[in-house]
Amino acid sequence: MRADAKRNRDKIVEVAREVFKERGMDAPLDEIAKRAGVGPGTLYRHFPTREELHDAVMQAWVERVNEYADKALAHEGGPRGQLLAWFTEYVALLTAHKGAAARITCSLGMPDSPIRTKCEIYAAANARVLDTLAEQGALRADVENLQVARLVGGVASVADQAELGGEQIEPMLAVIADGILAD
Amino acid sequence: MRADAKRNRDKIVEVAREVFKERGMDAPLDEIAKRAGVGPGTLYRHFPTREELHDAVMQAWVERVNEYADKALAHEGGPRGQLLAWFTEYVALLTAHKGAAARITCSLGMPDSPIRTKCEIYAAANARVLDTLAEQGALRADVENLQVARLVGGVASVADQAELGGEQIEPMLAVIADGILAD
C-alpha cells in the first residue's frame, strides 16, 4: 500500500468514526468523503461496502470488550453481580454508536458476515465470562453462550432504537440473568 | 371522503401489504404506487409518512394479537407453558413482516409514535396475559409488563434480522420465562 493511500484510508476511518458517532451508522457516506478531503471514489476503493467501513471503525470498540469482561469477572456480588456487570458494560458499549447494536447482534454466529471479526471477539469475551461462571456451577446446564449473546444484544438493540435510559435497561438485564442462573 | 379516494386508499393498503410482505417494511414506495395504479402524489396524499402506511397495513395483524393471547392462556402446561406459548405466538406474529419487529418494539411506551395504535393493542394483550398469571402468584413481584414486552420484542427483532429458526428462538424465550416466573 502506497503511503498516500494509507494516509487516505486512515483519515477516512477517523472521520467515519466521528460522523457515525454524530449521525448514526447509516450517515451519508459522501459527508465522510467530503470531511476526509477525498473523492467518493476513493472511499469506495478502500471500503466497497458500508459494512466494511463499519468493521474498520469498530476496531477500537472491540479492544475494550476484553477489558470489560475482566472488570466484570472481578466484580463483587457473586455470580449474579458479575453477570449483571458484564451485561451492563456490554450494552453500554454496543449503544455507544447508534445503529451498531442491531448490526452486531444479528451478525453473531454468521461466519461470513463482513463484520465477522468484531463479532468473534465479542463472542469470545462473552464465552469467557459465561464459562467461568459455569465452571463454578452458577449457571443452568442448558444455556448456550450464543443465545445469551443474542438476548443481551436484543436488549441493546431495543435500548438503542428507543433511546432507553439505564434505569429501563437494568431490570431487563436482571430478567435475563435470573433466567440463566442456577436455582 | 370521496368514493374514488376511498377506493384508491384501500387499494394502496392492500398492495402495500403484499409488497411489504415480499420485500420488507422499507420496500420502495413507488413500487407500491405503481402496482396500485396511482401516482406517487396520491400515495403521499393518503400517507404522508412511511410509518402511517405501516400503521394502516398492520391493522389486520393487530386483530390477531388478542386471539393469540386467549389461545396462550388456554394452553396447558401451567404458567410456564402459557407464558412460552404467548411469547412464541407473539414472536411469530412480529416476524411475519420483515422489519416490523424492531419498529413496533421500539415504539412501545412512546405515546406519540405514528404506530401508537398498534403498540397499545399489543401492550394491552401482553398485560392481559401477564396480569392473569400474576394474579395466580406465578410471577415475581417486580416484573413490569413493558419490560417483558421489550425483552420479547428484542428477541423478535434479532430473530427477524438474523433470520433465526424456531429452534434458535425457543430457548431464548425460555430464558425470559424463567427470569420472570416466581421460584
Add this chain to the structure above:
DNA sequence: ACCTGAACACCGTTCAAGT
C-alpha cells in the same frame, strides 16, 4: 497504483396542471 469528480441510477417528495 491511486485519486478525482462528473455522470448515472434510484427513490423519496413536491407541486403545477388537470378532471
Add this chain to the structure above:
DNA sequence: ACCTGAACACCGTTCAAGT
C-alpha cells in the same frame, strides 16, 4: 376534492481521465 406525473433533491455507485 382528488388525481397525475414531471421535476427536483438526495445519495449511493461507477468510471474515464488524470497524476
